[in-house]
Amino acid sequence: MEKSKNKKNVRVNYGLAQKQVLANAGVKITFLRSKILAFAMDSKKPFSFEDVFLALRDTGIHRATIFRNLSLFKDAQILREVDMRQDAMFYEIATKGHHHHVVCKICGCVESFDMCGLDNLVEEFIKNSKEFDKISEHSFEMFGVCKKCYKKK
Amino acid sequence: MEKSKNKKNVRVNYGLAQKQVLANAGVKITFLRSKILAFAMDSKKPFSFEDVFLALRDTGIHRATIFRNLSLFKDAQILREVDMRQDAMFYEIATKGHHHHVVCKICGCVESFDMCGLDNLVEEFIKNSKEFDKISEHSFEMFGVCKKCYKKK
DNA sequence: TGCCCAATGCGACCGAGTCGCATTTGGGAT
DNA sequence: ATCCCAAATGCGACTCGGTCGCATTGGGCA
Ligand SMILES: [Zn+2]
Ligand SMILES: [Zn+2]
Ligand SMILES: [Zn+2]
Ligand SMILES: [Zn+2]
Numbered sequence: 001m002e003k004s005k006n007k008k009n010v011r012v013n014y015g016l017a018q019k020q021v022l023a024n025a026g027v028k029i030t031f032l033r034s035k036i037l038a039f040a041m042d043s044k045k046p047f048s049f050e051d052v053f054l055a056l057r058d059t060g061i062h063r064a065t066i067f068r069n070l071s072l073f074k075d076a077q078i079l080r081e082v083d084m085r086q087d088a089m090f091y092e093i094a095t096k097g098h099h100h101h102v103v104c105k106i107c108g109c110v111e112s113f114d115m116c117g118l119d120n121l122v123e124e125f126i127k128n129s130k131e132f133d134k135i136s137e138h139s140f141e142m143f144g145v146c147k148k149c150y151k152k153k
Numbered sequence: 154m155e156k157s158k159n160k161k162n163v164r165v166n167y168g169l170a171q172k173q174v175l176a177n178a179g180v181k182i183t184f185l186r187s188k189i190l191a192f193a194m195d196s197k198k199p200f201s202f203e204d205v206f207l208a209l210r211d212t213g214i215h216r217a218t219i220f221r222n223l224s225l226f227k228d229a230q231i232l233r234e235v236d237m238r239q240d241a242m243f244y245e246i247a248t249k250g251h252h253h254h255v256v257c258k259i260c261g262c263v264e265s266f267d268m269c270g271l272d273n274l275v276e277e278f279i280k281n282s283k284e285f286d287k288i289s290e291h292s293f294e295m296f297g298v299c300k301k302c303y304k305k306k
Numbered sequence: 307t308g309c310c311c312a313a314t315g316c317g318a319c320c321g322a323g324t325c326g327c328a329t330t331t332g333g334g335a336t
Numbered sequence: 337a338t339c340c341c342a343a344a345t346g347c348g349a350c351t352c353g354g355t356c357g358c359a360t361t362g363g364g365c366a
Contacts, residue, residue: 203353
């Protein structure tokens with residue numbers, strides 16, 4: 001796979017899909033951004049800074065660059081943050097649509113569900129609220145022990 | 154107000170309610186623990202390390218002591234952690250029973266609701282889950298802009 | 307009252323995330 | 337293709353929440 005390090009006359013493959021997404025979001029296309037985005041698009045579950053860092057360590061990418069781009073992608077609505085109750089923040093592709101997770105309290109594995117079913121309940125909360133007229137977002141994360149971890153005990 | 158610093162023959166008021174709670178949880182009773190717990194019991198909403206530190210700064214309490222005791226109280230089921238999507242972790246009295254919050258995205262103010270109404274939905278998720286048999290906890294946090302902040306714009 | 311171990315103070319340390327600055331690079335204009 | 341400049345990156349210092357090990361203090365009990 002091509003690397004941007006090769007000094008001159010290099011035709012870098014930025015990836016078609018990633019290029020599309022970045023251009024569409026009005027974000028300048030660079031080698032590292034397309035790499036980070038490619039990783040994000042391939043990932044089957046929410047990922048952390050650490051995951052990106054490990055995946056791209058052979059490019060010599062700097063930590064700050066990853067943080068800056070994750071933050072940029074979040075602002076550009078390319079990624080969204082997911083709170084997994086771990087030390088670090090997790091991310092996932094924002095186009096995946098609203099959904100929720102079940103997280104294993106032991107191994108940290110994640111199962112995603114596209115269903116939500118919370119709109120009625122949110123309405124209920126607003127009706128009873130003294131201080132809020134409108135609720136624009138919600139997070140609903142479930143926690144348990146996955147089948148694999150349960151067997152191991 | 155009494156301080157434990159006064160050298161000798163000081164009758165320190167540990168607070169009846171706090172003493173009860175600590176003894177009940179099998180936790181040794183000290184001046185600072187009763188102060189932290191008193192603050193926690195008085196607090197109308199989830200509080201952070203910072204809140205405790207400010208409230209007790211006149212006692213000269215050390216940062217590490219607060220962290221250690223918040224952690225201890227969590228393990229002893231006196232407090233529970235609440236994730237408010239801020240930098241720092243928040244806490245609230247664990248006996249307050251299961252409930253949920255609406256958090257203002259601007260000023261960070263919080264409204265609590267004793268209702269849950271998610272048990273059915275959680276059941277639904279378990280039925281559809283491939284990797285989990287049982288969900289032991291869930292978090293459900295809502296986010297919006299409070300009436301006060303909305304007016305200011 | 308005095309003893310012993312747990313609680314505290316203290317300061318070094320850690321790791322996630324940020325910032326300012328020097329260097330490099332993407333991409334539009336020529 | 338080349339030039340050029342703003343924007344992206346590397347770099348390392350810094351901030352801040354939180355932890356740790358060790359020396360000192362003070363609860364609780366005999
Ligand atoms: Zn597991
Ligand atoms: Zn939902
Ligand atoms: Zn507000
Ligand atoms: Zn609930």
